Amino acid sequence: MPSIEARLKTLGSYLVERPPVFFGTLPVSPDKCELFYGKQGAVRRLNLATASQDELKVLSDSCDKATFGLAQEDVHDESYRKAGKLDNADFAMHFNVVEAGLLEVISDELFEGKKKKAPICAELYKLNVYGEGSFFKPHLDTPRGKTMFGSLVITFPTKHEGGVLTFRHEGKEWSVDSGKLCAEKEELSAVYAAFYSDVEHEVLPVRKGYRVTVTYNLYFESPKQVGNRIHADGSALRAAFADLIEDTTFMSNGGCLGFGLRHQYPLNKSQYIARDHERRWGRPEVKYVPGPELRALEQYLKGGDALLKQVCDELKLKTSLGIVYRDPNEQVEVLCPQVVDLDDPEPRTLEGEDCIHDSLIHWLCYWYGGKVLPNRDGWDSEMEVEWVTDSPKVNAVRQKYMAYGNEPQKAYTYFRICLFVTVGPEGLRETLDD
Numbered sequence: 001m002p003s004i005e006a007r008l009k010t011l012g013s014y015l016v017e018r019p020p021v022f023f024g025t026l027p028v029s030p031d032k033c034e035l036f037y038g039k040q041g042a043v044r045r046l047n048l049a050t051a052s053q054d055e056l057k058v059l060s061d062s063c064d065k066a067t068f069g070l071a072q073e074d075v076h077d078e079s080y081r082k083a084g085k086l087d088n089a090d091f092a093m094h095f096n097v098v099e100a101g102l103l104e105v106i107s108d109e110l111f112e113g114k115k116k117k118a119p120i121c122a123e124l125y126k127l128n129v130y131g132e133g134s135f136f137k138p139h140l141d142t143p144r145g146k147t148m149f150g151s152l153v154i155t156f157p158t159k160h161e162g163g164v165l166t167f168r169h170e171g172k173e174w175s176v177d178s179g180k181l182c183a184e185k186e187e188l189s190a191v192y193a194a195f196y197s198d199v200e201h202e203v204l205p206v207r208k209g210y211r212v213t214v215t216y217n218l219y220f221e222s223p224k225q226v227g228n229r230i231h232a233d234g235s236a237l238r239a240a241f242a243d244l245i246e247d248t249t250f251m252s253n254g255g256c257l258g259f260g261l262r263h264q265y266p267l268n269k270s271q272y273i274a275r276d277h278e279r280r281w282g283r284p285e286v287k288y289v290p291g292p293e294l295r296a297l298e299q300y301l302k303g304g305d306a307l308l309k310q311v312c313d314e315l316k317l318k319t320s321l322g323i324v325y326r327d328p329n330e331q332v333e334v335l336c337p338q339v340v341d342l343d344d345p346e347p348r349t350l351e352g353e354d355c356i357h358d359s360l361i362h363w364l365c366y367w368y369g370g371k372v373l374p375n376r377d378g379w380d381s382e383m384e385v386e387w388v389t390d391s392p393k394v395n396a397v398r399q400k401y402m403a404y405g406n407e408p409q410k411a412y413t414y415f416r417i418c419l420f421v422t423v424g425p426e427g428l429r430e431t432l433d434d
């Protein structure tokens with residue numbers, strides 16, 4: 001029998017996922033390629049299946065310059081993104097993703113639904129026109145709202161060369177050459193690509209012609225039903241997990257397993273919540289309780305993260321999400337119940353000191369109920385965790401703050417979102433209340 005350590009490693013390795021991107025061609029009838037557009041006054045009409053280069057130039061000239069999201073702002077910078085765009089209020093098409101059956105394909109492919117599928121919806125977002133020399137440098141899509149999990153790009157069959165949509169995730173790469181795919185098909189076809197928002201993607205420069213795309217934001221429809229997502233490849237993970245907890249020598253007194261989440265999720269920074277109490281009565285005893293943002297996030301996990309939670313639910317093992325902060329200066333990690341607003345002017349004091357004193361870790365524990373995790377630096381750990389997987393490096397979010405030691409100075413920390421599984425002692429493994 002392999003050692004427990006080796007089996008924990010195997011357990012982590014079962015969290016591999018299907019590609020977080022999928023794409024293909026989709027036959028379309030010419031009437032579905034009919035585009036109506038215009039910002040004010042007269043509306044123009046253009047068929048994207050038959051449009052001439054001159055007609056496409058008129059469309060391109062009617063567009064605004066495309067912007068992109070940077071630090072919560074829409075920025076226009078042609079060294080980063082060169083393309084035209086129309087907002088969803090300024091165009092209409094007969095093409096319909098639901099009628100085309102794409103939502104079913106997306107929910108099958110991204111969530112690997114064998115039995116029940118996640119109810120999802122697609123919201124029309126923008127039309128983009130990439131003429132010769134247009135491109136969009138590597139970026140992640142900004143989630144617009146908590147339930148948004150991905151994007152869908154439909155490329156219509158206008159003649160073009162280049163403009164390859166390229167995805168990269170965890171060292172792998174996928175390319176969608178829409179010009180080539182459309183040209184190769186005998187029947188009139190569009191190209192679709194659906195992907196999670198946190199998968200890096202770029203549009204390589206268009207060499208010839210016009211590439212016209214319509215993008216959609218993909219959402220979960222209702223958090224209640226999302227809990228039914230089924231991952232077809234879950235059996236290996238389930239078996240490895242079940243095997244471990246049946247072994248009486250594994251965590252015989254119970255314990256906690258830690259998994260770094262594989263995907264990124266949008267979380268707001270939350271402020272210190274006990275301020276009114278503090279003003280009136282002084283600092284309350286702050287206990288560690290996962291905040292509402294993290295509790296809500298449990299409904300919206302993606303891919304392997306959702307699978308892990310689902311397997312734990314089936315095995316009746318309690319799970320909770322937590323934010324793990326790392327202070328790069330101290331090589332120490334602390335588990336926090338929320339993403340902390342480090343610019344929050346309150347709470348200000350730490351045992352009489354102003355603001356965040358030298359120790360961010362101490363401050364997080366004092367005000368937010370943070371718990372110090374096992375580490376190498378001689379801090380006393382308040383919680384034992386057996387780590388199974390770490391998060392990919394790109395999921396570590398850098399956060400700046402002002403540290404007030406002898407003098408104020410800029411400092412930074414990293415946080416990542418982790419899932420913790422509470423395992424009961426041997427013979428009483430189940431920890432989830434019904």
Ligand SMILES: O=C(O)CCC(=O)C(=O)O
Pocket residue numbers: 128136141153165201203213215
């Ligand atoms: O037009 C495309 O192919 C991709 C557009 C895109 O990545 C975006 O709008 O964020």
Ligand SMILES: [Fe+2]
Pocket residue numbers: 139140141151201
């Ligand atoms: Fe994008």
